[in-house]
Amino acid sequence: MPEKGWEDLPEHDVGDAPNRFDVDGFRARLFGGPGATLYGDSGIPAQSAWDSKEIPTVGPNEDSGYNSGVFNSGVFNSGVFNSSPDLLGDMGGGRDSGSLVRPYTKTGGRTRSDYDLAIEALVSTSERGKAPDAAVLPEHRSICGLCLDTRSVAEVAAHLRLPLGVAKVLIGDMAGMGLVLIHQSGMVVGDRPSIEFMERVLSGLRRL
Amino acid sequence: MTEASVDVDDLSNTPNKVTTTVAMDFGRVSLDSDLILYLFGTPGQHRFWFMWDDLVRGAIGAVVLVDTRRLADAFASIDFFEDRQLPYVVAINCFDRVLHHRVDDVRDALTIDQTVPVVTCDARDRESTKETLITLVEHAMHQRMSARAG
Numbered sequence: 001m002p003e004k005g006w007e008d009l010p011e012h013d014v015g016d017a018p019n020r021f022d023v024d025g026f027r028a029r030l031f032g033g034p035g036a037t038l039y040g041d042s043g044i045p046a047q048s049a050w051d052s053k054e055i056p057t058v059g060p061n062e063d064s065g066y067n068s069g070v071f072n073s074g075v076f077n078s079g080v081f082n083s084s085p086d087l088l089g090d091m092g093g094g095r096d097s098g099s100l101v102r103p104y105t106k107t108g109g110r111t112r113s114d115y116d117l118a119i120e121a122l123v124s125t126s127e128r129g130k131a132p133d134a135a136v137l138p139e140h141r142s143i144c145g146l147c148l149d150t151r152s153v154a155e156v157a158a159h160l161r162l163p164l165g166v167a168k169v170l171i172g173d174m175a176g177m178g179l180v181l182i183h184q185s186g187m188v189v190g191d192r193p194s195i196e197f198m199e200r201v202l203s204g205l206r207r208l
Numbered sequence: 209m210t211e212a213s214v215d216v217d218d219l220s221n222t223p224n225k226v227t228t229t230v231a232m233d234f235g236r237v238s239l240d241s242d243l244i245l246y247l248f249g250t251p252g253q254h255r256f257w258f259m260w261d262d263l264v265r266g267a268i269g270a271v272v273l274v275d276t277r278r279l280a281d282a283f284a285s286i287d288f289f290e291d292r293q294l295p296y297v298v299a300i301n302c303f304d305r306v307l308h309h310r311v312d313d314v315r316d317a318l319t320i321d322q323t324v325p326v327v328t329c330d331a332r333d334r335e336s337t338k339e340t341l342i343t344l345v346e347h348a349m350h351q352r353m354s355a356r357a358g
Contacts, residue, residue: 119262120246152246154234164262193268195352201268202345204239208338 103163106139111165113172115182117153119164122183123171124150129179139170140179147180247341260288269295269348271340273331276300276309279317286318295348299329299340323351 104111125147128134135141139160146159157167174180193201235247248263264270270289274282282298289296300307300314307328315326325347329340 118265120266152236154246154248155236158234164259192352193266193348195349198268198345198349198352200243201239201245202342202349204237204243204245205338205342205345207239208237 103166106162107166107169107173110169113168115168115172115175117168117172117182118184119154119157120152122150122152123147123156123180124183126178126181129174135174135179140174140177143170143174144179150183257288261292264289264292264294267294269297269344271299271329271344272296273299273301273329274314274318276314279314282318286320295344295351297325297327297340297344297347299327299331301331302328303330303332 123143125144129144130148135144139162142160143156146156151159153167153171154164156162156171157164160167162170171180171182175182234249237245237247239245250259250263270285272282272285272289286296286298298314298318298320300309300311302308311326311328315322320326325343327340327343328336330336
């Protein structure tokens with residue numbers, strides 16, 4: 001331990017995480033995960049002044065923590081789309097994929113959006129959102145980029161590998177800032193699709 | 209939904225899927241210029257159930273994809289959809305068209321109402337998946353119309 005010269009982190013020296021003391025690696029993984037490039041600049045946002053002493057507390061072997069968070073934190077993040085098959089049924093999967101930051105960190109801990117966003121609500125980048133430098137946060141920038149083509153909230157969450165709840169909060173924030181437009185379907189919550197609608201779906205399916 | 213990714217990637221234009229459903233996946237099928245079908249797949253494991261209420265909201269119906277080696281896993285999913293009164297069909301997963309159990313035996317084992325369609329489905333196969341979805345939509349429409357008539 002002494003030869004490593006990290007006296008300020010004595011009690012966390014587990015030595016089983018190769019990148020633990022590699023600051024560059026940490027930064028990459030902080031906003032990392034397989035979809036890291038979607039976040040653009042992997043720089044640490046200004047509002048989160050990460051103290052290096054906290055690094056071990058978000059260590060990759062903390063999989064038990066993923067289960068104990070506010071409802072479902074980490075569930076989606078454990079590799080929604082590209083987790084390898086051997087992770088099925090194993091929540092420990094969180095250690096291999098995903099960012100080191102707990103999902104709701106990106107929302108400042110908020111789990112609810114001001115908007116009641118349905119998962120199928122469509123999101124498109126507004127003219128304002130298309131302006132360069134309109135979005136400051138990397139997540140906002142990613143969403144502005146993604147939603148140049150109109151996409152559903154569910155898709156945004158999936159593409160960015162964010163839990164649905166986090167995506168809803170971020171998109172709600174962006175709507176408030178005028179960066180994106182939200183197109184809710186006309187359907188009232190709890191509505192069942194009409195017969196006419198289902199007929200259209202049926203004939204559409206048959207034509208496939 | 210023991211392996212509830214109704215594997216839609218053959219239908220949607222999402223290549224490169226080499227994966228399994230850990231949290232949720234979805235497919236998007238354009239049925240018409242202004243009509244897009246979304247398919248959401250969630251795993252059956254209980255820890256993901258918090259998502260199901262969101263998913264059934266406004267949904268046409270559900271496909272409970274069962275693995276006959278783990279039939280019991282399907283009980284809770286079936287209960288869930290019955291409780292929410294969401295139309296559902298049961299699809300017995302049969303890879304490569306090999307069925308290890310008689311459809312009626314599966315129906316009995318799951319104690320499913322006679323009105324609920326039980327079909328076989330190879331979720332990796334485009335046509336098979338399409339047929340299953342057609343069965344589901346037909347069933348949902350039928351159920352709605354009988355409810356209206358009754």
